[in-house]
Amino acid sequence: MNRQSIRDAMIESLSGVTTRHAAEGANVDHGTDRLELLPQAVREHLAENEVLHQEWRQLLRQVRAIRTLERVPVPSDLDGRVVASLQAGYRQERVAEQVQALPTERAPRELDLLVRRLANQPFAEASADLGDLKAPASLERLVAVRVETERLARKPSGMPRTSRLLAAAALLVATSLGLVRLLGERDAGTGDNGLEVASFSFRVTRMEDPANADPALLGLLGGMSGGMLDGREGPQ
Amino acid sequence: MACQESPDRGFDGAFRDLYEQYKDRVYNVCYRTTGNAADALDASQETFGILFRKVSAFRFESKFSSWVYRIAVNASIDLKRRSAARPATSLDRLRSPSDDSAPIDFKDDEVEGPEAAATRHELQAEIQEAITRLSPKMRAITVLRYNESLSYEEIAECLGTSLGTVKSRLSRAHAALDRELTPVLDRHHLR
Numbered sequence: 001m002n003r004q005s006i007r008d009a010m011i012e013s014l015s016g017v018t019t020r021h022a023a024e025g026a027n028v029d030h031g032t033d034r035l036e037l038l039p040q041a042v043r044e045h046l047a048e049n050e051v052l053h054q055e056w057r058q059l060l061r062q063v064r065a066i067r068t069l070e071r072v073p074v075p076s077d078l079d080g081r082v083v084a085s086l087q088a089g090y091r092q093e094r095v096a097e098q099v100q101a102l103p104t105e106r107a108p109r110e111l112d113l114l115v116r117r118l119a120n121q122p123f124a125e126a127s128a129d130l131g132d133l134k135a136p137a138s139l140e141r142l143v144a145v146r147v148e149t150e151r152l153a154r155k156p157s158g159m160p161r162t163s164r165l166l167a168a169a170a171l172l173v174a175t176s177l178g179l180v181r182l183l184g185e186r187d188a189g190t191g192d193n194g195l196e197v198a199s200f201s202f203r204v205t206r207m208e209d210p211a212n213a214d215p216a217l218l219g220l221l222g223g224m225s226g227g228m229l230d231g232r233e234g235p236q
Numbered sequence: 237m238a239c240q241e242s243p244d245r246g247f248d249g250a251f252r253d254l255y256e257q258y259k260d261r262v263y264n265v266c267y268r269t270t271g272n273a274a275d276a277l278d279a280s281q282e283t284f285g286i287l288f289r290k291v292s293a294f295r296f297e298s299k300f301s302s303w304v305y306r307i308a309v310n311a312s313i314d315l316k317r318r319s320a321a322r323p324a325t326s327l328d329r330l331r332s333p334s335d336d337s338a339p340i341d342f343k344d345d346e347v348e349g350p351e352a353a354a355t356r357h358e359l360q361a362e363i364q365e366a367i368t369r370l371s372p373k374m375r376a377i378t379v380l381r382y383n384e385s386l387s388y389e390e391i392a393e394c395l396g397t398s399l400g401t402v403k404s405r406l407s408r409a410h411a412a413l414d415r416e417l418t419p420v421l422d423r424h425h426l427r
Contacts, residue, residue: 086288
């Protein structure tokens, strides 16, 4: 056996150190080297080599000390926290399902063209353009139609404190911010000059009162809008 | 394992059984890995959150308990990493008598004597501090091996490493413990 294999064997044998053995460490009169925990071959090496024997004592001493650490009782408030976290998880899943269930809308051609134009501009220009962006008229019309349809249908909202209304401005800002991030990544990355933009569809929901909105919904929309809707002060 | 609880039904059935079965192991691993009760509570909550979300995807390709330990260790290490910028927990907090997560006093302080009990508490806090000073990987392996008494094979499953890595990492953990723990044990005259 070489030095490392002896050390490995000694360390493996430390699993035999019990809490009773651990208590021996506190009593210098009864402390023992517990050589019986070691395989015979290792014991023979230790008998001939004081350095190895000392190494075993050190290892044993460490593990005796660690074994004196007692089990820690589980605090009573863990139950409540786990239940709360479980229920929050369910709420989040439910909200995600509701958002998934929203009808998808095809992007109006004007918005599609706008996105393509932005996507093919250098990052700095696209960022500068963002401040002057206005929702295309077709998107505004789409909003108006959806709002009216919703009102006439009087469909009960499946989502707490929200209704299925299109919010053109929020969509535009969120889309633009997403694009700016993509452009930033493009310019910082491979140096590609063009960005392929396929026609896209989207889902939009409008929070009637973000201050009272379900935090799970806010979190989900925040993620989907690139952080634009993270805060309760964000666009509605 | 079917864990399709409805929130309206609260926290019963399979989830409750799972929680009851593992809460002691999860909390203790989190406590020993993070080194304090507040972080252990956060890490345990995170562990059960992940466990309940992902349990239906568990494929039993490893031991279930190894998977639970793995989540607990990762949650504890992640939490410590996130809170690395915060001021370190003081020893006083670990020793605080108001901390309801202080180790169970198996010995009767009346029999043991208050001074001896205080010394024992202090020693335990210092040993815990020494473990907490190890690197996250070494801490995890030390806790799994000596506090949870896992075999090398189980540790390899928990940490997603090979047996060889477990052995070499444990050997390095002992070398680090030699530096961190020896002064503590010398001070307390422990063999």
